[in-house]
Amino acid sequence: MNNPDLAQALLSPQSIALIGASADETKTGGRPLRYLLRHGYAGKIYPVNPRVKKIGDLDCYPDLASIPDSVDHAFIMLSEDAALAAVQACSAAKIPCATILAGGFAEAGESGADLQEKLLQAGRDGNVRLLGPNSIGMINPVTGATLSANAMLELPELVTGRTAVVSQSGSMIGAFLSHGAARHVGFSKLISVGNEADLSVGEIADLLLEDDDTDVILLFLETIRDHKRLAEFARRAHKVGKPVVAYKLGRSNVGQELARSHTGAIAGSDDAIAAFLKQNGIARVDTFNGLIESPRLFAGRAPGSGKRVAVVSTTGGGGAMVVDNLGMRGVDVVEVPAEVSDALAAHNIAAAGARMIDLTMAGAKPEIVADVISRLMASDETDAVIMVVGSSAQFHPELAVDPLMRWRDAAKPFAVYLAPAAEDSLSRLANAGIAVFRTPEGCADAMHAVLSWTGPDDIPDLSKLEALDHAALLPGQGLNESAALALFSDLGISTARSALASSVTEAVGLAQDMPGPVALKIASADIQHKSDMGGVRLGLENDAQVKDAWSEIMANATQHAPDAAIDGVLVQEMATGLGQVLLGFKRDPLVGPIVVLGVGGLLTEIYDDTALRMAPVNLDAARSMIEEVRGLAPLRGYRGSTPGDLDTLAQAIVNFSGLAQREDIYEAEINPVLVREDGNGVIAVDGVVLGAAATD
Numbered sequence: 001m002n003n004p005d006l007a008q009a010l011l012s013p014q015s016i017a018l019i020g021a022s023a024d025e026t027k028t029g030g031r032p033l034r035y036l037l038r039h040g041y042a043g044k045i046y047p048v049n050p051r052v053k054k055i056g057d058l059d060c061y062p063d064l065a066s067i068p069d070s071v072d073h074a075f076i077m078l079s080e081d082a083a084l085a086a087v088q089a090c091s092a093a094k095i096p097c098a099t100i101l102a103g104g105f106a107e108a109g110e111s112g113a114d115l116q117e118k119l120l121q122a123g124r125d126g127n128v129r130l131l132g133p134n135s136i137g138m139i140n141p142v143t144g145a146t147l148s149a150n151a152m153l154e155l156p157e158l159v160t161g162r163t164a165v166v167s168q169s170g171s172m173i174g175a176f177l178s179h180g181a182a183r184h185v186g187f188s189k190l191i192s193v194g195n196e197a198d199l200s201v202g203e204i205a206d207l208l209l210e211d212d213d214t215d216v217i218l219l220f221l222e223t224i225r226d227h228k229r230l231a232e233f234a235r236r237a238h239k240v241g242k243p244v245v246a247y248k249l250g251r252s253n254v255g256q257e258l259a260r261s262h263t264g265a266i267a268g269s270d271d272a273i274a275a276f277l278k279q280n281g282i283a284r285v286d287t288f289n290g291l292i293e294s295p296r297l298f299a300g301r302a303p304g305s306g307k308r309v310a311v312v313s314t315t316g317g318g319g320a321m322v323v324d325n326l327g328m329r330g331v332d333v334v335e336v337p338a339e340v341s342d343a344l345a346a347h348n349i350a351a352a353g354a355r356m357i358d359l360t361m362a363g364a365k366p367e368i369v370a371d372v373i374s375r376l377m378a379s380d381e382t383d384a385v386i387m388v389v390g391s392s393a394q395f396h397p398e399l400a401v402d403p404l405m406r407w408r409d410a411a412k413p414f415a416v417y418l419a420p421a422a423e424d425s426l427s428r429l430a431n432a433g434i435a436v437f438r439t440p441e442g443c444a445d446a447m448h449a450v451l452s453w454t455g456p457d458d459i460p461d462l463s464k465l466e467a468l469d470h471a472a473l474l475p476g477q478g479l480n481e482s483a484a485l486a487l488f489s490d491l492g493i494s495t496a497r498s499a500l501a502s503s504v505t506e507a508v509g510l511a512q513d514m515p516g517p518v519a520l521k522i523a524s525a526d527i528q529h530k531s532d533m534g535g536v537r538l539g540l541e542n543d544a545q546v547k548d549a550w551s552e553i554m555a556n557a558t559q560h561a562p563d564a565a566i567d568g569v570l571v572q573e574m575a576t577g578l579g580q581v582l583l584g585f586k587r588d589p590l591v592g593p594i595v596v597l598g599v600g601g602l603l604t605e606i607y608d609d610t611a612l613r614m615a616p617v618n619l620d621a622a623r624s625m626i627e628e629v630r631g632l633a634p635l636r637g638y639r640g641s642t643p644g645d646l647d648t649l650a651q652a653i654v655n656f657s658g659l660a661q662r663e664d665i666y667e668a669e670i671n672p673v674l675v676r677e678d679g680n681g682v683i684a685v686d687g688v689v690l691g692a693a694a695t696d
């Protein structure tokens with residue numbers, strides 16, 4: 001739950017101290033006062049600067065101790081070194097909240113990180129909550145509390161609305177204001193979180209859940225610093241009915257840490273973030289246009305609308321652009337329902353079997369457009385409707401867009417894309433509360449986001465999982481394959497029969513006790529990819545082959561991994577199945593534990609064909625993962641192929657995801673898991689378990 005006193009001090013302060021205020025309005029220290037006055041802030045303002053007596057009509061105070069009244073929020077506009085002293089002064093003055101504008105802290109390297117830690121401690125000493133450092137500030141257009149030096153506050157007025165923004169990019173606050181004004185999109189609050197030394201995205205956004213001026217919350221994310229707090233906020237947002245929409249930078253895998261296992265290589269950080277957002281009920285857009293224009297599409301709506309979209313257009317090319325962009329995002333653009341095509345046939349408009357209702361030749365006939373949309377809204381074959389308006393929007397808005405106003409509160413998502421630059425139509429639709437878009441990409445992006453949006457997933461209770469009593473792994477440690485398979489067995493996953501041999505004689509004896517051919521594998525926690533260095537031999541049928549394989553494996557280990565600790569050689573019965581899958585687990589540094597399913601074997605990394613979820617998962621999530629991996633179609637019985645035991649595979653995924661309870665395990669993998677015929681189970685053949693990376 002949030003803190004109402006913090007919410008007021010941070011978001012709606014009644015009194016403000018401007019530390020480092022300047023009489024020169026062109027300087028950073030001079031702009032915030034001018035902006036507060038320009039935008040009608042009615043609270044008390046206390047400029048603080050020991051070298052100035054007055055700024056305009058306001059007295060300027062030499063320090064915080066000289067201010068005669070209490071202060072809710074201090075805006076610190078000093079260098080990084082001076083900012084520390086200012087926070088200490090805020091603690092002494094019992095100011096509940098302070099924003100630090102200056103950079104040069106954790107984002108600037110080790111020395112800056114040390115200074116940031118001192119800043120945080122200074123705040124804690126006096127119960128001062130900190131926004132930033134490196135924060136462009138907080139803007140409340142409703143009250144005029146513009147605690148920022150952002151130049152976009154030169155706007156003559158701020159458009160207010162029922163959307164709040166929490167941004168990890170300070171400069172984008174100005175972009176929201178600028179693009180919002182041009183699109184008639186207003187805001188209730190805009191907060192730049194800076195380095196999140198104290199107040200995080202999740203905690204700040206949580207304060208907005210009880211803000212009476214906010215219905216929708218937008219997140220502009222560069223990373224995720226506190227995934228647990230963010231998840232808690234998102235789940236509370238769902239309960240109170242406030243949609244959360246996120247835009248996340250950095251979707252490529254460039255610069256990721258080199259993988260220590262196949263799972264690390266294929267489970268890119270953006271995939272993990274996508275899984276995190278989805279699991280916690282946060283909708284995601286791919287474009288800034290989609291983000292800033294999406295609130296009216298989400299406002300007052302619950303997730304789970306269905307995924308079938310009907311597109312109506314009075315411009316063939318404009319409609320085609322929207323349909324094309326929807327298709328690229330995997331949105332199902334439905335064929336025209338029969339009742340709609342029959343009604344259009346009466347007007348000599350052919351639409352049967354089409355993926356778009358093209359009314360270009362109907363001209364500006366609002367009665368036809370209105371009838372078509374009404375029928376689509378009532379149809380059981382559609383879940384959402386997009387109207388694309390052509391040139392008439394620019395010159396005849398009363399005909400082109402006024403008839404669309406009636407669907408402001410439609411039960412189904414309704415969006416309008418204006419193909420021309422039709423400012424009057426844009427204004428009319430926006431002021432009526434219709435979700436209106438300037439680009440086909442933004443329209444398709446936002447519609448895809450709202451239709452893909454789901455509520456938070458149920459999270460299995462880890463306390464119900466049987467405790468794993470294996471010894472904890474220290475940083476830098478791992479398990480050899482024998483120990484890894486034992487761990488998987490304890491998780492309830494069947495493993496191939498195997499035993500560890502410490503000598504060639506023992507290996508021969510173990511092989512003799514196993515029916516059929518065997519495999520030999522080097523056993524070392526220091527060697528993850530055994531095949532790559534010649535540490536595996538398969539299909540050994542007699543004593544001589546086992547002896548030769550032992551010699552070759554040991555020689556290869558000495559050559560390719562001379563520093564590895566060798567625990568022996570694993571002798572394993574050769575197992576078979578219909579197909580191979582990979583199960584991977586990783587403790588992602590941004591969002592926590594994840595589980596990955598993919599096609600198994602040596603070619604795992606070649607194919608970008610995996611399903612990823614936050615761990616642990618339930619059976620429904622595990623089944624959806626199996627459906628998601630295209631390469632597992634043969635195991636699903638594709639085109640008459642023999643189906644595999646997918647129920648047991650789903651249970652194995654659930655069991656494997658239980659590694660989330662082991663904080664010491666950072667990565668684990670079974671590759672392959674052999675899937676047998678339906679009813680015959682699955683069997684783990686090869687495994688890796690790693691602890692956290694060692695630190696100096």
